[in-house]
Amino acid sequence: MKGQYFLTSESVGNGHPDKVCDQISDAVLDAILKENPKGRVACETFISAGLVIVGGEITTKTYVDVHKVVRQVLKEIGYTDQKYGFDADTCAILNAINGQSPDIAQGVDAGGAGDQGIMIGYACDDTPELMPLPLMLAHKLVKRVEDVRNSGELSYLGPDCKSQVTVEYDGDKPCRVDAVVLACQHTEEILDATGKHITKEARQEIIDTIAMPIVGDLVDDDTKYYVNETGKFVVGGPQSDTGVTGRKIIVDTYGGVVSHGGGAFSGKDPTKVDRSATYMARYVAKNIVAAGLAKKCWIQFGYAIGYPEPVSVMVDTFGTGTVSEQVLVELVRKHFDLTPRGIIKTLDLLKPVYQKTASYGHFGRQDFSWEKTDKADKLKKAAGV
Numbered sequence: 001m002k003g004q005y006f007l008t009s010e011s012v013g014n015g016h017p018d019k020v021c022d023q024i025s026d027a028v029l030d031a032i033l034k035e036n037p038k039g040r041v042a043c044e045t046f047i048s049a050g051l052v053i054v055g056g057e058i059t060t061k062t063y064v065d066v067h068k069v070v071r072q073v074l075k076e077i078g079y080t081d082q083k084y085g086f087d088a089d090t091c092a093i094l095n096a097i098n099g100q101s102p103d104i105a106q107g108v109d110a111g112g113a114g115d116q117g118i119m120i121g122y123a124c125d126d127t128p129e130l131m132p133l134p135l136m137l138a139h140k141l142v143k144r145v146e147d148v149r150n151s152g153e154l155s156y157l158g159p160d161c162k163s164q165v166t167v168e169y170d171g172d173k174p175c176r177v178d179a180v181v182l183a184c185q186h187t188e189e190i191l192d193a194t195g196k197h198i199t200k201e202a203r204q205e206i207i208d209t210i211a212m213p214i215v216g217d218l219v220d221d222d223t224k225y226y227v228n229e230t231g232k233f234v235v236g237g238p239q240s241d242t243g244v245t246g247r248k249i250i251v252d253t254y255g256g257v258v259s260h261g262g263g264a265f266s267g268k269d270p271t272k273v274d275r276s277a278t279y280m281a282r283y284v285a286k287n288i289v290a291a292g293l294a295k296k297c298w299i300q301f302g303y304a305i306g307y308p309e310p311v312s313v314m315v316d317t318f319g320t321g322t323v324s325e326q327v328l329v330e331l332v333r334k335h336f337d338l339t340p341r342g343i344i345k346t347l348d349l350l351k352p353v354y355q356k357t358a359s360y361g362h363f364g365r366q367d368f369s370w371e372k373t374d375k376a377d378k379l380k381k382a383a384g385v
Contacts, residue, residue: 019248022359158233
């Protein structure tokens with residue numbers, strides 16, 4: 001875009017009900033892959049007041065104690081006391097897992113894609129992570145909430161939280177943070193005399209302790225802060241809102257900056273291309289930007305269930321490319337194996353790494369193989385620039 005504009009992205013903490021479900025589904029996946037890398041997993045989780053339901057289609061030779069996995073994840077997040085509305089030791093757990101359809105399995109076993117669909121990848125030079133700045137700031141804010149809670153620095157915080165950041169741009173350049181939104185679950189100790197609002201002192205402490213270390217270099221006198229704008233946030237987590245796996249797909253990807261293919265990630269093994277091919281699309285886009293072939297790169301892959309090669313590859317650099325999109329498509333097809341088997345091999349996806357992805361975004365962290373830029377030099381040389 002040209003001229004000045006404002007761009008907003010949100011994130012949610014690891015104690016948000018939807019993110020709790022994502023982490024449980026991916027913890028089940030990790031437990032299976034640890035013992036059986038060829039296991040097929042499509043695990044869905046639902047959580048509500050006092051209840052966790054784990055279901056889906058799973059085919060594996062190993063045994064997983066689902067109840068144990070669920071309780072461990074809840075404890076890691078911090079749901080260990082009824083004062084937060086949910087207790088890992090006392091909640092009810094229902095296991096409703098079935099086997100995978102043999103009709104799907106026969107196509108996947110032959111090397112085909114596990115489903116049809118479109119998969120989107122993106123990278124830009126906003127940040128060192130080659131991710132959109134509003135989303136990276138939003139992720140870092142909710143991670144900061146978790147850190148200060150666990151350290152005891154702000155001991156009144158609960159596991160549930162949300163953030164949102166609005167960044168002002170001038171053309172393609174981010175200039176400043178215009179607004180910060182924080183909703184942090186807390187105990188009653190920081191309420192004022194009315195019992196309806198947190199105190200002004202607590203509000204300022206949240207801004208100083210959580211927001212400023214993350215956005216401080218980008219704020220000015222006109223930056224606005226919205227902290228627990230309903231007044232209070234004592235009742236949170238699954239007690240206040242149901243959670244479902246795969247409901248935070250924009251948080252998981254690019255914060256609404258570009259389009260989304262529609263498929264969720266968590267609880268799915270890498271034969272499901274709506275996960276693995278989206279990781280590959282990010283890997284390809286990031287390497288193109290890292291190679292200096294574009295400042296922004298959006299990639300779309302299309303797949304047909306049971307067929308190995310993508311039925312389409314599209315690249316858009318939003319006018320920032322140093323070579324044409326047609327040349328980039330040719331480079332992508334030549335230098336990247338886009339079959340499900342090729343993606344799994346290239347990104348080493350049969351390891352139990354997935355629970356880590358289920359909080360703070362699937363992209364923009366160096367922990368993951370799809371964040372490598374090891375193809376950048378080869379792409380630059382092949383493009384002749």
